Amino acid sequence: MRWWERVSAWDEEHRLAVDALTAVGLLLVVVPASAGLLGVLDNRPVAIAAAVVMSIAVVWRRVRPALSAAVVFSAALVHLLLGVVVVFPADLLVLLALYSVTVHGPVWAYRTAFGGTLVGAGLVGVLLVSDLGPFVQDITAAAIVSFLVLLTSSTVFAYGLVRRARRERIDALVDRAARLEVERDQQAQIATAAERARIAREMHDIVAHSLSVIIAQADGGRYAAEHDPGAAQRSLATIAETGRAALGDMRRLLGVLRTGADAGTPATGAPVVAGARAGLAPQPGVEDIAALVQQVRGSGTDVSLARLGTPRPLPPGTGLTVYRIAQESLTNVLKHAGPDVTVTVLLQWREESLVLEVTDDGRGAAVVPDGGGQGVVGMRERAVMLSGTLAVGPRPGGGYRVRAEIPVPARQEAIT
Numbered sequence: 001m002r003w004w005e006r007v008s009a010w011d012e013e014h015r016l017a018v019d020a021l022t023a024v025g026l027l028l029v030v031v032p033a034s035a036g037l038l039g040v041l042d043n044r045p046v047a048i049a050a051a052v053v054m055s056i057a058v059v060w061r062r063v064r065p066a067l068s069a070a071v072v073f074s075a076a077l078v079h080l081l082l083g084v085v086v087v088f089p090a091d092l093l094v095l096l097a098l099y100s101v102t103v104h105g106p107v108w109a110y111r112t113a114f115g116g117t118l119v120g121a122g123l124v125g126v127l128l129v130s131d132l133g134p135f136v137q138d139i140t141a142a143a144i145v146s147f148l149v150l151l152t153s154s155t156v157f158a159y160g161l162v163r164r165a166r167r168e169r170i171d172a173l174v175d176r177a178a179r180l181e182v183e184r185d186q187q188a189q190i191a192t193a194a195e196r197a198r199i200a201r202e203m204h205d206i207v208a209h210s211l212s213v214i215i216a217q218a219d220g221g222r223y224a225a226e227h228d229p230g231a232a233q234r235s236l237a238t239i240a241e242t243g244r245a246a247l248g249d250m251r252r253l254l255g256v257l258r259t260g261a262d263a264g265t266p267a268t269g270a271p272v273v274a275g276a277r278a279g280l281a282p283q284p285g286v287e288d289i290a291a292l293v294q295q296v297r298g299s300g301t302d303v304s305l306a307r308l309g310t311p312r313p314l315p316p317g318t319g320l321t322v323y324r325i326a327q328e329s330l331t332n333v334l335k336h337a338g339p340d341v342t343v344t345v346l347l348q349w350r351e352e353s354l355v356l357e358v359t360d361d362g363r364g365a366a367v368v369p370d371g372g373g374q375g376v377v378g379m380r381e382r383a384v385m386l387s388g389t390l391a392v393g394p395r396p397g398g399g400y401r402v403r404a405e406i407p408v409p410a411r412q413e414a415i416t
Contacts (some may be wrong), residue, residue, distance in 0.1 A: 015062045026055040026093070033089040051090035054097075065105035069113050072097035073120075080123060094120070095156045102160030103167065110160070117153035121146045195379070196367050202324070203250070210246035212334040214239050216299040218375040245295075285319025286311070286347065286354070289326050295344055296330045302342045303330070309349025314408055319321060319383045322356050322406060325390070328375045329358035329402040337362025337400065353388075354408045361399040379404070 011018055035049040057071035074092050098117055102110040125146030221235030284292075293305045314322075326345060333343050341362040348355040376392055379402070383390040388406040395401045 019061055020059050023055055023058040030055055030090050046082045050075045054090050054093040061100035062104050065101040066109035069097040069101040074117050099156050099160045103163045114157050119148040124149055210242050211241045212331045213299050216334050229344050231255050283320045284323045286322050288323055305345045307347045311349055321386055325379045325404045328379050352410055353405050357403045357406050359401045
């Protein structure tokens with residue numbers, strides 16, 4: 001920042017103090033000068049009083065510009081009407097008041113002030129050719145004086161308008177910058193909240209599904225341990241496999257929150273070992289639903305998968321959304337449908353959408369929600385983010401159904 005910019009900033013911060021010092025200086029200069037110039041007149045006290053009032057009013061020229069201009073203009077009008085017609089040094093403060101109210105005052109105030117200068121210029125000309133004017137009796141000379149007063153006032157007014165427009169533009173730019181900073185912070189907060197919600201949904205789906213499978217396998221293994229040790233061993237193997245898969249999914253999910261050395265990137269020259277880049281493994285998609293069904297089937301639940309239509313490539317995130325909805329639906333089956341349930345997973349590829357439907361013949365409407373789950377909310381949020389729909393509820397003939405329809409590109413668009 002340059003030195004004059006620092007001085008200007010300091011002046012803006014201390015308006016009242018600076019203008020008070022200016023008023024003191026004017027009192028020491030303008031009042032004696034006015035008194036000396038008008039020493040030959042009988043109404044010298046009026047001129048001195050007017051000069052004092054107009055100088056003191058300068059104190060509030062930027063803090064209360066309308067009030068200050070009103071006092072200055074009133075003092076100038078009073079000394080004109082009381083016989084001090086000649087323009088003396090204190091009258092220059094009228095121009096200062098006009099400039100101040102134009103730059104710092106409201107619109108009505110500076111318009112009124114400029115109108116007052118027009119009236120004052122005409123009044124000076126009229127008084128100069130009347131009996132109150134002891135120096136000027138020539139109409140031409142009076143007209144010239146009025147014209148000079150009007151020209152000077154108009155110039156000051158025009159300069160004040162330019163300064164006002166510049167100040168308003170700067171204030172608008174400052175306000176815009178402040179609003180942009182607020183919007184930036186709000187966008188960052190919204191993005192952070194959205195990312196937290198996304199991570200929460202992913203964590204919920206991973207943990208809830210894996211724990212549901214583990215619990216089902218643990219219960220089955222415990223009951224089968226005494227009579228069928230082989231079944232118990234298979235249950236333990238499924239528990240271990242499910243736990244490792246869930247741990248891998250969580251590592252991949254949380255890996256996106258780390259960068260550089262925190263993400264496990266090997267140092268320069270270090271050998272890349274197997275699994276060092278596991279965090280870059282792709283997220284599950286529609287093609288992984290078969291493995292998901294097989295995993296749930298391994299827990300003892302009768303699950304079948306049906307596919308209709310011709311599969312085609314999906315946009316990023318769509319396959320993950322369909323997979324997570326299927327995962328959450330099967331998790332709810334394990335948690336709420338009850339024993340000896342039959343589940344059907346339907347994937348139907350339509351021309352402009354992909355339909356996922358998970359139905360079971362379990363307890364359905366008899367299930368009492370515990371109120372603590374976020375699974376259905378998460379599924380609905382995932383579907384809405386892709387402009388899809390989700391229908392969840394008991395089936396009329398018994399059981400439960402989850403139906404999601406997600407828009408996907410048409411076949412010809414996918415090929416191109």
